[in-house]
Amino acid sequence: MSIYSEIILDHYQAPRRFTTLKKFNFSSSVANSLCGDALTFQGRIIGQKLVDVGFQGHGCAISIASASILLEKICGLDISEIKKISSEEVVKDLGINLSPNRLKCALLSWEGVLKLIDNKL
Protein backbone atom coordinates (compact mmCIF):
# COMPACT_ATOMS: atom_id res chain seq x y z
CA MET A 1 0.00 0.00 0.00
CA SER A 2 1.25 3.47 -0.81
CA ILE A 3 2.30 5.64 2.10
CA TYR A 4 0.66 8.57 0.32
CA SER A 5 -2.76 8.01 1.86
CA GLU A 6 -5.48 10.65 1.56
CA ILE A 7 -4.83 11.76 5.12
CA ILE A 8 -1.10 12.23 4.54
CA LEU A 9 -1.64 14.14 1.29
CA ASP A 10 -4.32 16.28 2.88
CA HIS A 11 -2.04 17.27 5.77
CA TYR A 12 0.88 17.82 3.38
CA GLN A 13 -1.02 20.01 0.98
CA ALA A 14 -2.84 21.96 3.67
CA PRO A 15 -0.76 21.58 6.82
CA ARG A 16 -2.51 22.55 10.05
CA ARG A 17 -0.78 24.96 12.38
CA PHE A 18 1.69 25.89 9.62
CA THR A 19 2.12 29.38 10.94
CA THR A 20 4.29 31.71 12.97
CA LEU A 21 2.86 32.71 16.31
CA LYS A 22 2.54 36.31 17.39
CA LYS A 23 2.98 35.35 21.02
CA PHE A 24 5.27 32.51 21.96
CA ASN A 25 7.68 31.74 24.77
CA PHE A 26 9.16 28.44 23.56
CA SER A 27 10.85 27.55 20.26
CA SER A 28 12.97 24.89 18.59
CA SER A 29 14.55 23.97 15.27
CA VAL A 30 15.32 20.52 13.86
CA ALA A 31 16.80 19.31 10.61
CA ASN A 32 17.32 16.04 8.80
CA SER A 33 20.82 16.21 7.37
CA LEU A 34 20.09 13.34 4.98
CA CYS A 35 17.56 15.24 2.91
CA GLY A 36 17.88 18.83 4.07
CA ASP A 37 14.44 18.99 5.67
CA ALA A 38 14.27 21.72 8.28
CA LEU A 39 11.41 22.60 10.66
CA THR A 40 11.05 25.27 13.32
CA PHE A 41 8.48 25.19 16.07
CA GLN A 42 7.01 27.92 18.28
CA GLY A 43 4.88 27.34 21.31
CA ARG A 44 3.03 29.34 23.94
CA ILE A 45 3.03 27.61 27.27
CA ILE A 46 1.02 29.02 30.15
CA GLY A 47 1.54 27.25 33.44
CA GLN A 48 1.83 23.62 32.44
CA LYS A 49 -0.32 23.87 29.31
CA LEU A 50 0.64 24.29 25.66
CA VAL A 51 -2.02 26.81 24.67
CA ASP A 52 -0.77 27.54 21.16
CA VAL A 53 1.73 25.95 18.79
CA GLY A 54 2.86 26.44 15.19
CA PHE A 55 5.52 25.29 12.78
CA GLN A 56 7.34 26.55 9.69
CA GLY A 57 9.89 25.06 7.31
CA HIS A 58 10.27 22.75 4.37
CA GLY A 59 10.30 19.01 3.98
CA CYS A 60 8.89 15.96 2.28
CA ALA A 61 5.24 14.96 2.46
CA ILE A 62 5.85 12.64 5.40
CA SER A 63 7.70 15.15 7.57
CA ILE A 64 5.21 17.97 6.89
CA ALA A 65 2.13 15.76 7.34
CA SER A 66 3.58 14.29 10.50
CA ALA A 67 4.22 17.76 11.97
CA SER A 68 0.70 18.83 11.05
CA ILE A 69 -0.93 15.77 12.64
CA LEU A 70 1.25 15.95 15.76
CA LEU A 71 0.66 19.66 16.41
CA GLU A 72 -3.09 19.21 16.03
CA LYS A 73 -2.89 16.50 18.67
CA ILE A 74 -0.74 18.31 21.23
CA CYS A 75 -2.25 21.78 21.17
CA GLY A 76 -4.07 22.28 24.46
CA LEU A 77 -2.35 19.39 26.23
CA ASP A 78 -0.35 19.56 29.45
CA ILE A 79 3.43 19.33 29.08
CA SER A 80 3.43 16.10 31.07
CA GLU A 81 0.97 14.57 28.58
CA ILE A 82 3.09 15.67 25.61
CA LYS A 83 6.17 14.12 27.18
CA LYS A 84 4.33 10.82 27.41
CA ILE A 85 3.78 10.61 23.64
CA SER A 86 6.09 7.90 22.30
CA SER A 87 7.66 7.68 18.85
CA GLU A 88 5.52 4.60 18.22
CA GLU A 89 2.39 6.65 18.93
CA VAL A 90 3.48 9.37 16.46
CA VAL A 91 3.99 6.77 13.72
CA LYS A 92 0.70 5.05 14.60
CA ASP A 93 -1.16 8.34 14.24
CA LEU A 94 0.07 8.60 10.64
CA GLY A 95 -1.68 5.32 9.84
CA ILE A 96 0.91 4.15 7.32
CA ASN A 97 3.77 1.65 7.22
CA LEU A 98 7.14 3.31 6.96
CA SER A 99 10.56 1.97 6.11
CA PRO A 100 13.38 2.76 8.58
CA ASN A 101 14.65 5.56 6.32
CA ARG A 102 11.29 7.28 6.20
CA LEU A 103 10.85 6.93 9.97
CA LYS A 104 13.40 9.72 10.27
CA CYS A 105 11.09 11.96 8.24
CA ALA A 106 8.07 10.94 10.29
CA LEU A 107 9.80 11.55 13.62
CA LEU A 108 11.45 14.87 12.80
CA SER A 109 8.47 16.79 14.20
CA TRP A 110 8.34 14.64 17.34
CA GLU A 111 12.00 15.47 17.96
CA GLY A 112 11.16 19.14 17.35
CA VAL A 113 8.25 19.12 19.80
CA LEU A 114 10.27 17.47 22.58
CA LYS A 115 12.95 20.10 22.03
CA LEU A 116 10.34 22.85 21.97
CA ILE A 117 8.83 22.14 25.38
CA ASP A 118 12.33 22.06 26.84
CA ASN A 119 13.47 25.34 25.32
CA LYS A 120 12.02 28.33 27.13
CA LEU A 121 13.10 31.60 25.59
Add this chain to the structure above:
Amino acid sequence: MIDVKTIKKDFPIFKRQDKLTFLDSASTSLKPHNVIETLSSYNDSYSANVHRGLYPIAERATKSFESSRVKIAEFISSPSVEEVVFTKGATEGLNLIASSLEKLIGQVDGEVVTTISEHHANFIPWQQLSKKLNLKFKVIALRPDSQLDIYEESSKTVEKKINLSRYINSKTKILALSTASNVIGNTYPVKEIIQAAKKINPLIITIVDACQSITHEKIDVGELDCDFLVFSGHKILGPTGVGVLWGKKSTLDMMPPYQVGGGMIKNVSITDTTWADVPYKFEAGTPPIAEVIGLSAAIEYLNRFSLEDVRVHISSLSEYFVNAANKSFGDNIQIFTPQKPTSTGIVSFNLNSIHSHDVAQILGENNICIRAGHHCTMPLHTFWGVSSTCRISFYIYNSQEDVDILLAALKKVFLIFNKSI
Protein backbone atom coordinates in the same frame (compact mmCIF):
# COMPACT_ATOMS: atom_id res chain seq x y z
CA MET B 1 28.13 -3.03 -29.14
CA ILE B 2 25.94 -2.85 -26.05
CA ASP B 3 23.23 -5.47 -26.34
CA VAL B 4 21.21 -4.86 -23.21
CA LYS B 5 19.04 -7.96 -23.57
CA THR B 6 22.07 -10.23 -23.59
CA ILE B 7 23.89 -8.24 -20.91
CA LYS B 8 20.91 -8.44 -18.54
CA LYS B 9 21.17 -12.24 -18.62
CA ASP B 10 24.62 -11.91 -17.04
CA PHE B 11 23.18 -10.15 -13.99
CA PRO B 12 21.37 -12.65 -11.72
CA ILE B 13 19.57 -9.86 -9.85
CA PHE B 14 17.22 -9.41 -12.82
CA LYS B 15 16.05 -13.02 -12.31
CA ARG B 16 15.60 -12.59 -8.57
CA GLN B 17 13.90 -9.18 -8.70
CA ASP B 18 10.85 -9.05 -10.86
CA LYS B 19 10.65 -5.99 -13.09
CA LEU B 20 13.58 -4.20 -11.53
CA THR B 21 14.30 -0.81 -13.02
CA PHE B 22 17.71 -0.01 -11.59
CA LEU B 23 18.73 3.59 -12.18
CA ASP B 24 21.21 4.08 -9.36
CA SER B 25 24.51 2.82 -10.73
CA ALA B 26 26.33 6.02 -9.80
CA SER B 27 25.75 4.88 -6.23
CA THR B 28 26.65 1.24 -6.80
CA SER B 29 26.52 -0.95 -9.87
CA LEU B 30 24.92 -4.37 -10.13
CA LYS B 31 27.16 -7.43 -10.16
CA PRO B 32 27.52 -9.86 -13.07
CA HIS B 33 27.54 -13.60 -12.40
CA ASN B 34 31.26 -14.03 -13.03
CA VAL B 35 32.00 -11.60 -10.16
CA ILE B 36 29.59 -13.40 -7.84
CA GLU B 37 31.06 -16.79 -8.79
CA THR B 38 34.60 -15.51 -8.24
CA LEU B 39 33.69 -14.37 -4.73
CA SER B 40 32.05 -17.73 -3.96
CA SER B 41 34.90 -19.66 -5.46
CA TYR B 42 37.43 -18.00 -3.12
CA ASN B 43 35.19 -18.54 -0.12
CA ASP B 44 34.34 -22.16 -0.85
CA SER B 45 37.55 -23.41 -2.46
CA TYR B 46 40.65 -21.53 -1.31
CA SER B 47 39.68 -19.28 1.56
CA ALA B 48 43.17 -18.66 2.96
CA ASN B 49 45.06 -15.52 3.88
CA VAL B 50 47.49 -13.93 1.45
CA HIS B 51 51.26 -13.41 1.77
CA ARG B 52 51.48 -15.73 4.78
CA GLY B 53 50.64 -19.42 4.45
CA LEU B 54 52.90 -21.92 2.72
CA TYR B 55 50.17 -24.44 1.94
CA PRO B 56 48.58 -24.81 -1.51
CA ILE B 57 45.34 -22.90 -0.97
CA ALA B 58 47.25 -19.98 0.60
CA GLU B 59 49.55 -19.91 -2.38
CA ARG B 60 46.56 -19.94 -4.71
CA ALA B 61 44.95 -17.07 -2.78
CA THR B 62 48.18 -15.02 -2.93
CA LYS B 63 48.59 -15.70 -6.63
CA SER B 64 45.00 -14.69 -7.45
CA PHE B 65 45.25 -11.61 -5.23
CA GLU B 66 48.47 -10.41 -6.85
CA SER B 67 47.18 -11.25 -10.35
CA SER B 68 44.33 -8.87 -9.61
CA ARG B 69 46.85 -6.14 -8.87
CA VAL B 70 48.47 -6.78 -12.26
CA LYS B 71 45.10 -6.68 -14.02
CA ILE B 72 44.20 -3.37 -12.36
CA ALA B 73 47.61 -1.91 -13.20
CA GLU B 74 46.93 -2.75 -16.87
CA PHE B 75 43.39 -1.38 -16.65
CA ILE B 76 44.60 2.07 -15.62
CA SER B 77 47.87 1.86 -17.59
CA SER B 78 49.97 2.09 -14.46
CA PRO B 79 53.70 2.21 -15.27
CA SER B 80 54.32 -0.26 -12.45
CA VAL B 81 52.31 -2.81 -10.48
CA GLU B 82 53.68 -1.57 -7.13
CA GLU B 83 51.82 1.69 -7.61
CA VAL B 84 48.47 -0.06 -7.15
CA VAL B 85 47.36 -0.04 -3.49
CA PHE B 86 44.21 -1.85 -2.43
CA THR B 87 41.87 0.04 -0.12
CA LYS B 88 38.31 -0.56 0.98
CA GLY B 89 37.05 2.11 -1.40
CA ALA B 90 37.70 5.54 -2.88
CA THR B 91 36.82 7.20 0.45
CA GLU B 92 39.51 5.27 2.27
CA GLY B 93 41.96 5.99 -0.53
CA LEU B 94 41.39 9.74 -0.23
CA ASN B 95 41.60 9.62 3.56
CA LEU B 96 44.82 7.64 3.29
CA ILE B 97 46.36 10.29 1.02
CA ALA B 98 45.16 13.17 3.22
CA SER B 99 46.35 11.57 6.44
CA SER B 100 49.72 10.67 5.01
CA LEU B 101 50.26 14.00 3.27
CA GLU B 102 49.36 15.81 6.48
CA LYS B 103 52.49 14.36 8.09
CA LEU B 104 54.54 14.99 4.97
CA ILE B 105 53.49 18.61 4.40
CA GLY B 106 53.56 19.77 8.01
CA GLN B 107 52.98 23.36 9.11
CA VAL B 108 53.77 25.55 6.12
CA ASP B 109 52.39 28.65 4.46
CA GLY B 110 50.42 26.79 1.83
CA GLU B 111 47.13 26.36 0.03
CA VAL B 112 44.81 23.49 -0.89
CA VAL B 113 42.41 23.55 -3.85
CA THR B 114 39.37 21.45 -4.67
CA THR B 115 36.05 22.09 -6.46
CA ILE B 116 32.54 22.84 -5.24
CA SER B 117 31.10 19.86 -7.09
CA GLU B 118 33.19 17.22 -5.34
CA HIS B 119 31.69 14.27 -3.53
CA HIS B 120 32.18 14.80 0.23
CA ALA B 121 34.83 12.05 0.09
CA ASN B 122 37.02 14.33 -2.01
CA PHE B 123 36.06 17.51 -0.20
CA ILE B 124 36.05 16.93 3.57
CA PRO B 125 39.55 15.35 3.77
CA TRP B 126 41.05 18.49 2.16
CA GLN B 127 38.91 20.89 4.15
CA GLN B 128 39.95 19.18 7.39
CA LEU B 129 43.59 18.89 6.36
CA SER B 130 43.61 22.63 5.64
CA LYS B 131 42.13 23.36 9.05
CA LYS B 132 44.65 21.17 10.85
CA LEU B 133 47.68 22.59 9.05
CA ASN B 134 46.35 26.13 8.79
CA LEU B 135 46.48 26.02 5.00
CA LYS B 136 44.30 28.27 2.87
CA PHE B 137 41.39 26.21 1.49
CA LYS B 138 40.21 27.31 -1.96
CA VAL B 139 37.19 25.92 -3.76
CA ILE B 140 36.83 26.23 -7.53
CA ALA B 141 33.34 27.55 -8.26
CA LEU B 142 30.90 26.48 -10.97
CA ARG B 143 29.72 28.62 -13.85
CA PRO B 144 26.02 28.80 -14.63
CA ASP B 145 26.52 26.17 -17.37
CA SER B 146 27.83 23.77 -14.69
CA GLN B 147 31.38 23.90 -16.02
CA LEU B 148 34.18 24.63 -13.59
CA ASP B 149 35.07 28.29 -13.30
CA ILE B 150 38.53 27.80 -14.78
CA TYR B 151 38.27 29.34 -18.23
CA GLU B 152 39.51 32.64 -19.57
CA GLU B 153 36.78 35.17 -20.08
CA SER B 154 37.38 35.75 -23.81
CA SER B 155 34.36 34.29 -25.56
CA LYS B 156 35.64 34.88 -29.07
CA THR B 157 37.55 31.64 -29.40
CA VAL B 158 35.63 28.39 -29.63
CA GLU B 159 38.33 26.54 -27.74
CA LYS B 160 38.20 27.72 -24.18
CA LYS B 161 41.53 28.34 -22.53
CA ILE B 162 42.08 27.16 -18.99
CA ASN B 163 43.34 29.78 -16.58
CA LEU B 164 43.86 28.65 -13.00
CA SER B 165 45.66 31.74 -11.74
CA ARG B 166 42.72 32.69 -9.49
CA TYR B 167 43.03 29.42 -7.63
CA ILE B 168 46.54 28.06 -8.00
CA ASN B 169 49.86 29.71 -7.21
CA SER B 170 53.33 28.78 -6.05
CA LYS B 171 52.01 28.12 -2.54
CA THR B 172 49.42 25.52 -3.62
CA LYS B 173 50.32 22.18 -2.12
CA ILE B 174 47.37 20.09 -3.24
CA LEU B 175 44.82 20.07 -6.05
CA ALA B 176 42.07 17.47 -5.58
CA LEU B 177 39.34 17.03 -8.17
CA SER B 178 37.17 14.43 -9.81
CA THR B 179 37.07 13.39 -13.43
CA ALA B 180 33.28 13.69 -13.35
CA SER B 181 30.71 14.95 -10.87
CA ASN B 182 28.51 12.31 -9.24
CA VAL B 183 25.51 14.63 -9.55
CA ILE B 184 25.83 17.02 -12.47
CA GLY B 185 26.51 14.44 -15.14
CA ASN B 186 29.38 16.11 -16.95
CA THR B 187 33.10 15.42 -17.08
CA TYR B 188 35.95 17.78 -16.41
CA PRO B 189 39.10 18.20 -18.54
CA VAL B 190 41.29 16.82 -15.75
CA LYS B 191 44.35 16.22 -17.91
CA GLU B 192 44.37 19.82 -19.11
CA ILE B 193 43.65 21.15 -15.62
CA ILE B 194 46.61 19.18 -14.19
CA GLN B 195 48.83 20.45 -17.00
CA ALA B 196 47.80 24.04 -16.31
CA ALA B 197 48.27 23.59 -12.55
CA LYS B 198 51.75 22.13 -12.97
CA LYS B 199 52.72 24.97 -15.25
CA ILE B 200 52.00 27.38 -12.40
CA ASN B 201 53.49 25.15 -9.72
CA PRO B 202 55.44 22.05 -10.78
CA LEU B 203 55.53 20.82 -7.17
CA ILE B 204 51.75 20.69 -6.73
CA ILE B 205 50.37 17.29 -5.67
CA THR B 206 47.37 16.34 -7.80
CA ILE B 207 44.72 13.90 -6.63
CA VAL B 208 42.05 12.56 -8.96
CA ASP B 209 38.80 10.89 -7.94
CA ALA B 210 37.89 8.76 -10.97
CA CYS B 211 34.86 6.96 -9.48
CA GLN B 212 32.28 8.34 -11.89
CA SER B 213 34.24 8.07 -15.13
CA ILE B 214 36.27 4.88 -14.81
CA THR B 215 33.00 3.07 -15.55
CA HIS B 216 33.03 4.26 -19.15
CA GLU B 217 36.24 6.11 -19.95
CA LYS B 218 39.74 4.78 -20.34
CA ILE B 219 41.92 5.93 -17.47
CA ASP B 220 45.60 6.28 -18.22
CA VAL B 221 47.36 7.52 -15.10
CA GLY B 222 50.55 8.29 -17.04
CA GLU B 223 48.70 10.42 -19.54
CA LEU B 224 46.78 12.25 -16.81
CA ASP B 225 50.10 12.89 -15.09
CA CYS B 226 48.40 13.00 -11.70
CA ASP B 227 50.14 12.02 -8.48
CA PHE B 228 47.24 9.98 -7.13
CA LEU B 229 44.05 8.50 -8.50
CA VAL B 230 41.34 6.61 -6.64
CA PHE B 231 38.27 4.62 -7.54
CA SER B 232 35.84 2.16 -5.94
CA GLY B 233 35.37 -1.38 -7.16
CA HIS B 234 31.64 -1.54 -6.63
CA LYS B 235 30.88 1.15 -9.19
CA ILE B 236 32.50 -0.85 -11.99
CA LEU B 237 30.54 -4.07 -11.47
CA GLY B 238 32.85 -5.27 -8.69
CA PRO B 239 32.18 -6.12 -5.05
CA THR B 240 31.74 -3.57 -2.27
CA GLY B 241 34.55 -3.18 0.25
CA VAL B 242 37.38 -2.84 -2.24
CA GLY B 243 38.90 0.17 -3.93
CA VAL B 244 42.11 1.18 -5.59
CA LEU B 245 44.55 3.92 -4.79
CA TRP B 246 47.09 4.50 -7.50
CA GLY B 247 50.07 6.68 -6.60
CA LYS B 248 53.36 7.65 -8.18
CA LYS B 249 55.93 5.37 -6.63
CA SER B 250 58.32 8.21 -5.83
CA THR B 251 55.57 9.94 -3.81
CA LEU B 252 54.28 6.75 -2.20
CA ASP B 253 57.85 5.93 -1.12
CA MET B 254 58.11 9.23 0.76
CA MET B 255 54.76 8.92 2.50
CA PRO B 256 54.37 7.49 5.99
CA PRO B 257 51.89 4.61 6.39
CA TYR B 258 48.19 5.28 7.02
CA GLN B 259 47.56 2.37 9.36
CA VAL B 260 50.07 0.16 11.10
CA GLY B 261 49.91 -3.51 11.98
CA GLY B 262 50.31 -6.86 10.29
CA GLY B 263 51.57 -7.29 6.76
CA MET B 264 53.09 -3.84 6.33
CA ILE B 265 56.44 -4.16 8.06
CA LYS B 266 59.98 -5.21 7.28
CA ASN B 267 61.17 -5.46 10.84
CA VAL B 268 59.77 -4.77 14.29
CA SER B 269 61.89 -4.47 17.40
CA ILE B 270 60.78 -3.39 20.85
CA THR B 271 61.80 0.17 20.13
CA ASP B 272 61.25 0.65 16.41
CA THR B 273 59.66 -0.59 13.16
CA THR B 274 60.68 -0.37 9.54
CA TRP B 275 57.97 -0.36 6.89
CA ALA B 276 57.49 -2.75 4.02
CA ASP B 277 57.93 -1.43 0.49
CA VAL B 278 55.00 -0.05 -1.44
CA PRO B 279 52.26 -1.10 -1.97
CA TYR B 280 52.35 -3.29 1.18
CA LYS B 281 53.30 -0.36 3.41
CA PHE B 282 49.74 0.89 2.87
CA GLU B 283 47.95 -2.44 3.22
CA ALA B 284 47.92 -3.13 6.96
CA GLY B 285 45.95 -6.14 8.17
CA THR B 286 44.19 -8.82 6.17
CA PRO B 287 42.91 -7.22 2.98
CA PRO B 288 39.47 -7.88 1.44
CA ILE B 289 40.86 -10.89 -0.46
CA ALA B 290 37.70 -12.21 -2.12
CA GLU B 291 36.74 -8.67 -3.11
CA VAL B 292 40.12 -7.87 -4.64
CA ILE B 293 39.92 -11.03 -6.74
CA GLY B 294 36.28 -10.22 -7.51
CA LEU B 295 37.29 -6.79 -8.76
CA SER B 296 39.61 -8.45 -11.22
CA ALA B 297 36.65 -10.50 -12.49
CA ALA B 298 34.63 -7.30 -12.87
CA ILE B 299 37.36 -5.77 -15.01
CA GLU B 300 37.49 -8.96 -17.08
CA TYR B 301 33.75 -8.61 -17.64
CA LEU B 302 34.00 -4.93 -18.51
CA ASN B 303 36.87 -5.66 -20.91
CA ARG B 304 34.36 -7.52 -23.11
CA PHE B 305 33.10 -4.12 -24.19
CA SER B 306 34.69 -1.06 -25.64
CA LEU B 307 34.50 1.68 -23.03
CA GLU B 308 33.65 4.10 -25.81
CA ASP B 309 30.58 1.97 -26.63
CA VAL B 310 29.63 2.09 -22.95
CA ARG B 311 30.02 5.87 -22.90
CA VAL B 312 27.91 6.32 -26.01
CA HIS B 313 25.26 3.95 -24.62
CA ILE B 314 24.84 5.67 -21.26
CA SER B 315 25.11 9.21 -22.57
CA SER B 316 22.47 8.50 -25.22
CA LEU B 317 20.15 7.23 -22.48
CA SER B 318 20.76 10.46 -20.53
CA GLU B 319 19.96 12.49 -23.59
CA TYR B 320 16.86 10.41 -24.32
CA PHE B 321 15.61 11.00 -20.78
CA VAL B 322 16.39 14.73 -20.77
CA ASN B 323 14.62 15.29 -24.10
CA ALA B 324 11.58 13.19 -23.20
CA ALA B 325 11.28 14.67 -19.71
CA ASN B 326 11.48 18.23 -21.02
CA LYS B 327 8.82 17.39 -23.59
CA SER B 328 6.50 15.68 -21.11
CA PHE B 329 6.92 17.91 -18.09
CA GLY B 330 8.13 21.26 -19.42
CA ASP B 331 8.43 23.78 -16.61
CA ASN B 332 7.38 21.19 -14.07
CA ILE B 333 10.80 19.58 -14.15
CA GLN B 334 14.04 21.30 -13.33
CA ILE B 335 16.99 19.45 -14.81
CA PHE B 336 20.38 20.28 -13.31
CA THR B 337 22.37 18.32 -15.87
CA PRO B 338 23.41 20.32 -18.91
CA GLN B 339 21.85 18.81 -22.02
CA LYS B 340 25.26 18.47 -23.62
CA PRO B 341 27.51 16.97 -22.63
CA THR B 342 25.53 14.39 -20.70
CA SER B 343 28.41 12.02 -20.95
CA THR B 344 28.45 10.23 -17.63
CA GLY B 345 25.02 8.66 -17.71
CA ILE B 346 23.92 10.78 -14.73
CA VAL B 347 20.97 13.16 -14.69
CA SER B 348 19.80 15.15 -11.65
CA PHE B 349 16.43 16.84 -11.49
CA ASN B 350 13.58 18.02 -9.30
CA LEU B 351 9.88 17.86 -10.00
CA ASN B 352 8.09 21.10 -9.40
CA SER B 353 7.43 21.46 -5.65
CA ILE B 354 7.51 17.72 -4.99
CA HIS B 355 10.23 16.69 -2.55
CA SER B 356 12.87 14.34 -3.99
CA HIS B 357 12.25 11.81 -1.22
CA ASP B 358 8.58 11.62 -2.13
CA VAL B 359 9.47 11.12 -5.79
CA ALA B 360 11.97 8.38 -4.96
CA GLN B 361 9.55 6.74 -2.55
CA ILE B 362 6.77 6.47 -5.12
CA LEU B 363 9.20 5.23 -7.77
CA GLY B 364 10.49 2.73 -5.22
CA GLU B 365 6.98 1.41 -4.72
CA ASN B 366 7.12 0.61 -8.44
CA ASN B 367 10.53 -1.10 -8.09
CA ILE B 368 12.25 1.81 -9.82
CA CYS B 369 15.48 2.57 -8.01
CA ILE B 370 16.70 6.15 -8.07
CA ARG B 371 18.59 8.27 -5.55
CA ALA B 372 17.13 11.24 -3.67
CA GLY B 373 18.91 13.66 -1.38
CA HIS B 374 22.12 15.64 -1.63
CA HIS B 375 24.18 12.68 -2.90
CA CYS B 376 27.07 13.61 -0.59
CA THR B 377 27.49 16.96 -2.32
CA MET B 378 26.07 19.50 0.13
CA PRO B 379 28.28 22.40 -1.07
CA LEU B 380 27.00 21.86 -4.64
CA HIS B 381 23.36 21.73 -3.53
CA THR B 382 23.85 24.89 -1.45
CA PHE B 383 25.31 26.55 -4.56
CA TRP B 384 22.22 25.49 -6.53
CA GLY B 385 19.97 26.73 -3.72
CA VAL B 386 18.14 23.43 -3.29
CA SER B 387 18.22 21.05 -0.35
CA SER B 388 17.99 17.90 -2.45
CA THR B 389 17.60 16.49 -5.94
CA CYS B 390 16.51 13.27 -7.63
CA ARG B 391 19.34 11.51 -9.45
CA ILE B 392 19.16 8.78 -12.06
CA SER B 393 22.22 7.03 -13.45
CA PHE B 394 22.57 4.53 -16.26
CA TYR B 395 24.90 1.65 -16.97
CA ILE B 396 25.31 -1.17 -19.46
CA TYR B 397 22.19 -3.06 -18.32
CA ASN B 398 19.84 -0.09 -18.87
CA SER B 399 17.76 0.54 -21.94
CA GLN B 400 15.28 3.07 -23.30
CA GLU B 401 12.58 0.82 -21.87
CA ASP B 402 13.83 1.72 -18.38
CA VAL B 403 13.54 5.41 -19.24
CA ASP B 404 10.00 4.89 -20.54
CA ILE B 405 9.04 3.08 -17.33
CA LEU B 406 10.54 5.94 -15.33
CA LEU B 407 8.71 8.61 -17.33
CA ALA B 408 5.37 6.82 -16.87
CA ALA B 409 6.04 6.55 -13.13
CA LEU B 410 6.95 10.25 -12.89
CA LYS B 411 3.57 11.03 -14.42
CA LYS B 412 2.04 8.94 -11.63
CA VAL B 413 3.95 11.01 -9.06
CA PHE B 414 2.36 14.18 -10.43
CA LEU B 415 -1.06 12.51 -10.27
CA ILE B 416 -0.63 11.43 -6.66
CA PHE B 417 0.24 14.97 -5.67
CA ASN B 418 -2.66 16.33 -7.72
CA LYS B 419 -0.39 18.44 -9.86
CA SER B 420 -1.32 19.05 -13.44
CA ILE B 421 1.57 18.59 -15.83
